Amino acid sequence: MFYEATYQPRKKTGLSSEAKKYIGKVIALQESGVMRSGPYKGQESYIPAAKFGLVPACDLTNMKALTPVRWKDICKNMA
Numbered sequence: 001m002f003y004e005a006t007y008q009p010r011k012k013t014g015l016s017s018e019a020k021k022y023i024g025k026v027i028a029l030q031e032s033g034v035m036r037s038g039p040y041k042g043q044e045s046y047i048p049a050a051k052f053g054l055v056p057a058c059d060l061t062n063m064k065a066l067t068p069v070r071w072k073d074i075c076k077n078m079a
Contacts, residue, residue, distance in 0.1 A: 005063035
């Protein structure tokens with residue numbers, strides 16, 4: 001499934017410079033599954049279109065499902 005959400009990480013230390021560019025912005029996401037390791041083990045995770053790593057559900061707000069067409073539009077705006 002495709003989603004959009006506002007990226008609001010709880011911890012900003014240790015984020016890549018690419019991830020920091022998207023804080024507070026609406027990002028396009030794809031469903032990934034459950035995180036298997038790390039501090040967010042057991043949480044749902046998503047793959048951002050910007051490819052800066054897995055994002056745990058707790059770092060996302062205002063999430064909603066999208067059509068593939070709308071998802072592609074958001075991806076273009078992220079570039």
